[in-house]
Amino acid sequence: MTELVRSWVETANDPESPFPLNNLPFGVFSKGDAPRCAVAIGNSVLDLAALQSAGLLPDYGFDAPALNTFMSKGKAAWQEVRQTLTDLLREGRETAAMRGMLHDMDAVTMHLPFTVTEYTDFYAGRQHAFNVGSLFRDPANALPPNWLHIPIGYNGRASTVVVSGTEFHRPMGQIKGPQDEVPGFGPSRRLDIELEMGAVVGTPSEMGKRVSVDEADDMIFGYVLLNDWSARDIQAWEYQPLGPFQAKAFATTISPWVVTKAALEPFRCDTPLREKELLPHIKDTGPMLYDIDLSVTMAAPGSDHTEICRTNYNTLYYSAAQQLAHHASSGCAMRTGDLLGSGTISGPEKGMFGSLLEMTWGGKDPIALKGGAARTFIEDGDTLALHGHAQGDGYRIGFGPCVGTVLPAQRDRP
C-alpha cells in the first residue's frame, strides 16, 4: 500500500480528507463565471484552465465546460498531467501564482464533469440480481440463466444524467398495480435509488472493432459514484419484454469528481471465484475490481441523515473493463464520454443492499430514519446521498458527494 503524498495545500494532508495529493480527481467548476476544468486538492479546487493558460499544462482543452477533450487524449496524456500536477502541488513547491489558482471548494459551483455521450447501465451485482429476481419474478429461479456468462446491460438515457445536488421532480408514469384492472397515469409511489459506480470512457473504439479486456481497461478514464434513481411501479408495468425505459429515464445523479484509475491503482482487487468459466473475450486478466467502501444515507425533510447501507465495490461479479469489452463485442463503437453504470452494488447481507426495494424487501419492512420517520420508498423532500472512498495507509481516495433531493410531482399536465 502506498502512503500519503504530502502537499503544500495543508488541508490535503488531513488523513480524513477525500482529496489528498494521491487522488487528484477531475471535475468542472465555476465561480459566477464560465465553467472550466479543475482538480480537487484538500478543501480547494485548482483551476486547470488557469494552469494551462500559464503554460504549466499542455493545451488539453481544460478551458472548456467538460473534460471530454482531455479524456480523449488517452493514458499517456492522463499520466503526464497527473505527474505535472503532483510535482506542482507537492510539499515545498508552493508559489504565489499557484496559490492564486486555488479556490475554496465551498465557494464554487460544480457542474457535470463531462458531456455524457451515451449511458449504459449494467446489472453486475450478484446479490442484487438475485434479490430483484426474487422480488420481480421467481425466487426459485431468481438469477437469469445468462447472468453467470454475460455482463447483462441495457442502454439508459444520457439526457438526464445530472451532477450531485441537482433536485428533480418525482416522475409521473403509467402504473398498474396487481389489484388494478387497468393502468392509470400518476406519480410514482415506489421511488427508489440504486447505489452504483460509473466508469467513464476516455478513449473511443471504432465501429466494427472488438476490444480485449485489457484494452477496455486502458480506455477507462476514471470512476464516479452513480445513483440510478428508479420508479419501481413504472418499471414493473413497462419493463417486459424490452427492459426498463421511463422508470429510469427521469434522472441519474453522478458525483462531481471523476476519480482516475491511477489514483485507484493501489486498491485493485480480484473479481470473485467464477461458478461458470467466462468466455475468453470477457475473462479476467488480473485484479479488475477495487476495494472501495460505499454507503448510502437518507434524510427526511428537516432531519439528519441516517446510514441505511454500507457495502463495497469489490462485491461486484463483473468489472467495468469486462463490461466495456462485452459492450464492444458486437462491433458497437464506444465513444469518449460514454458512461457505464456498474449495476446496483448489494453486498450479501441486508445492511449491505444498495436499493430501498431490497432493503425493505419490496416495501414490506420499513426503515427507521433519524427524526422518527419510517420509509419504504422515497417521500417528497427526502434527500439521498451516496458516499465512497478507498482507504489507504493514512490517506483516503474519496469521490465527493452524490446527493439528490426529490421534489413533488408536477401534476399540472394531462
Add this chain to the structure above:
Amino acid sequence: MTELVRSWVETANDPESPFPLNNLPFGVFSKGDAPRCAVAIGNSVLDLAALQSAGLLPDYGFDAPALNTFMSKGKAAWQEVRQTLTDLLREGRETAAMRGMLHDMDAVTMHLPFTVTEYTDFYAGRQHAFNVGSLFRDPANALPPNWLHIPIGYNGRASTVVVSGTEFHRPMGQIKGPQDEVPGFGPSRRLDIELEMGAVVGTPSEMGKRVSVDEADDMIFGYVLLNDWSARDIQAWEYQPLGPFQAKAFATTISPWVVTKAALEPFRCDTPLREKELLPHIKDTGPMLYDIDLSVTMAAPGSDHTEICRTNYNTLYYSAAQQLAHHASSGCAMRTGDLLGSGTISGPEKGMFGSLLEMTWGGKDPIALKGGAARTFIEDGDTLALHGHAQGDGYRIGFGPCVGTVLPAQRDRP
C-alpha cells in the same frame, strides 16, 4: 390531395421522381469537399450552404456537416425555409446562380444527415409484436399485457447509426442455442433486418417537463427509413431480463434524406381502432399516421434484388407523436437529433412482414431470391434495401434508398 408543384428542375416533374418540389427533403452531402446541408430536387441536390452564403436563406447553420442547428430552430423556421425554397425552385424562376448550386445526385456523397443524439427504438407494430411474441415466447399470450396501453420502447445505441450505403461486418456475440449446454462466442447465424421508419426530433423538451401529443408532433422535424439490423441468436440469449443490447448495437441504417412533416401532411391518416382506451397523455388527437408504401428488397451477391415485403406505415398502432409524448412522460429530456425508431412495420399477412424472422417464421420457411438462392437469414455479401414513398396525385414523396451490405465477420480477435 394536393397536386404536383412544378419546378424548373425538369427531373423533379417526373411523376416517378422521389424528389418533386412537393418533397424537399433535407440531407448532408459532399463532393470531395466539406460536408454541408442540402435538399433533394429531382435528380439533383441543392447546396443550402451556398444559398445561405448568397444571402438567399437565413443563417440557420446550413454550412455544417449536420442538420441539427436548423432542426433546433423549430417549426416557424422550417416553414420559412420550405416556403423560400419552393419559391426559388418553382417553374419559371430559374437563374444561373441557382443552377450553379445544383449538383447531380449521382456525383455527390451523402452523409449521415444529422448527429444522432440518442436513439430509441419502439415496438409499435401490432402484427410484429404478436409474431415475435409467438416465436420468442408463448403463442397463446403473444402480445404482452402492457402492449395495448403503452408504446413499449427501449433505448438503442446511437454510436452505430449509419447512413445508407455503409457496409458493416456480421456481428460476433455470445450465443447459446437450445441444444447447447454452454454459450459460445462466434458470428451471428441469424442476422436479420427490421423495416422501420425513424422520427427525428427537432426541438427539445426540458428535463422534468412532460409534453402533450400535439406538442410532441410539433417537435418532430421529419422522418427517415430505418433498418434496425438485429442478430436474433445474440438477442435470444441476452435479452432477458433487461432487453436487447449487443443484438442491435452493431449497426442501424437510415436513409440519407429527412422527409419533413410538411411534405407528408397530405398523407396523414388515422391510427387503428383502439381495443383498449388510451390514457389521456398518449391519446390520439387526430390523424397521426401517414399513408406511406414501404417495401424491402434483398439481393444475394451478384444477383438482382427480389422484393420480399410490401407493407404500409399506416399499419402501426402508435404514432411517433404518441411515442414521443410517452418518452417525455417521466420528465425525460428530449433533445435535437434524438431518433425514434417506429418498431418493425409488419402488415397483417405474410408478404407484409418486416423482418426475416417473421417472413421465414423463425427460419423454418426459406425465401427464394432471384438468381436461385434461398435464404432464411442474411448471408455474407447479401444486400438489403428498404424503399418508401407516399403516392400523391401525379407525384410521389420518396425517401431515397436505405441500403446495407453485410461483410463477413472479423474473427481475428479473442
